Amino acid sequence: MTKEQWAVDLAQNINPANIKLDESLQQYTMTKLGGKADVFVLPETEEEAIAVIRYAHINNIPLLMLGNGSNMVVRDGGMRGIVVTFSHLDKIQITGDHVYAQSGALIKDVSKLAAASSLTGFEFACGIPGSIGGAMAMNAGAYGGEIKDIIISSKVLTKEGDILILSKEELELGYRQSSIAKKGYYVLSSEFQLAQGVQEEIDAKIADLTFQRESKQPLEYPSAGSVFKRPPGHFAGKLIQDSGLQGKGVGDAEVSTKHAGFIVNKGNATASDYIATIEMVQRVVKEKFGIDLETEVKIVGDDL
Numbered sequence: 688m689t690k691e692q693w694a695v696d697l698a699q700n701i702n703p704a705n706i707k708l709d710e711s712l713q714q715y716t717m718t719k720l721g722g723k724a725d726v727f728v729l730p731e732t733e734e735e736a737i738a739v740i741r742y743a744h745i746n747n748i749p750l751l752m753l754g755n756g757s758n759m760v761v762r763d764g765g766m767r768g769i770v771v772t773f774s775h776l777d778k779i780q781i782t783g784d785h786v787y788a789q790s791g792a793l794i795k796d797v798s799k800l801a802a803a804s805s806l807t808g809f810e811f812a813c814g815i816p817g818s819i820g821g822a823m824a825m826n827a828g829a830y831g832g833e834i835k836d837i838i839i840s841s842k843v844l845t846k847e848g849d850i851l852i853l854s855k856e857e858l859e860l861g862y863r864q865s866s867i868a869k870k871g872y873y874v875l876s877s878e879f880q881l882a883q884g885v886q887e888e889i890d891a892k893i894a895d896l897t898f899q900r901e902s903k904q905p906l907e908y909p910s911a912g913s914v915f916k917r918p919p920g921h922f923a924g925k926l927i928q929d930s931g932l933q934g935k936g937v938g939d940a941e942v943s944t945k946h947a948g949f950i951v952n953k954g955n956a957t958a959s960d961y962i963a964t965i966e967m968v969q970r971v972v973k974e975k976f977g978i979d980l981e982t983e984v985k986i987v988g989d990d991l
């Protein structure tokens with residue numbers, strides 16, 4: 688079957704305006720790198736989301752779930768198969784101290800709405816540029832908080848397109864990991880338990896965390912955030928800094944001079960420049976300190 692046929696078949700259940708052939712993924716990823724998706728689909732309802740997942744499964748078509756693309760590097764040859772994003776499923780609802788958010792809702796919007804309702808617990812995530820789906824898959828965390836601390840449950844789809852409600856325990860949230868990532872589930876929505884807080888304290892915490900992020904992170908350049916996981920007993924950024932790698936890179940990809948854990952796209956980097964810079968960092972840190980740096984960012988797709 689051709690990609691054109693996939694698009695025709697998908698259009699039976701999904702608004703054709705939301706099915707795109709040969710769509711560049713650069714605009715959907717924060718590194719602004721990478722090639723095209725054969726077919727890119729943006730379902731608008733849970734029913735449409737289920738239809739995409741089932742179609743890919745039944746026809747054995749590779750499927751990539753993209754969130755807000757803030758932790759994803761797509762290689763220059765792009766993605767074969769279907770790339771789906773739930774960015775149109777972005778409803779957020781607050782009832783008392785309980786938050787419901789669909790997977791395409793942005794973490795920063797949930798954090799903002801929670802704060803506006805004087806709810807505390809979500810402040811740690813105010814500057815994480817991902818979606819709720821990506822945050823669930825990665826158990827996103829910052830400044831001593833993580834998704835695990837506030838999650839009640841998630842509604843997910845299995846690879847076959849069946850709905851499951853997973854409890855906190857069943858989500859198996861650990862450092863940048865979850866049963867969602869392990870088992871290949873697709874998050875539809877999540878529920879969080881927050882607590883009533885003091886408005887001034889919530890606002891002050893968000894202002895402080897925003898200041899810390901803006902002063903320490905190279906937010907002026909496209910990047911995927913911290914590229915590497917924290918190796919046990921160490922900080923990746925410190926190892927990279929102590930290896931003298933800041934400012935070094937391949938092509939227009941560079942280890943940030945502001946935050947050594949970030950690799951930035953200075954303008955015209957290719958995915959292959961970015962990945963070569965990742966590998967250069969891994970090689971040098973291994974030589975200097977004998978430590979293997981594992982990537983936190985997901986590298987997907989084909990080389991050119």
Ligand SMILES: Cc1cc2nc3c(=O)[nH]c(=O)nc-3n(C[C@H](O)[C@H](O)[C@H](O)COP(=O)(O)OP(=O)(O)OC[C@H]3O[C@@H](n4cnc5c(N)ncnc54)[C@H](O)[C@@H]3O)c2cc1C
Pocket residue numbers: 717751752753754755756757758759773790814815816817818819820821822823824825826827828829867872873874875904906910911912913985
């Ligand atoms: C400037 C910057 C700062 C950052 N700071 C932090 C930080 O402080 N803390 C932190 O934890 N992260 C941070 N990140 C990384 C990133 O924002 C998080 O990992 C975020 O949770 C990823 O969400 P996303 O929607 O962008 O996911 P994507 O990058 O699109 O995808 C990441 C993974 O999640 C999966 N995924 C996405 N949506 C779903 C879904 N609906 N169902 C199942 N799987 C899904 C994808 O398949 C992929 O495997 C930062 C990134 C940047 C660029």
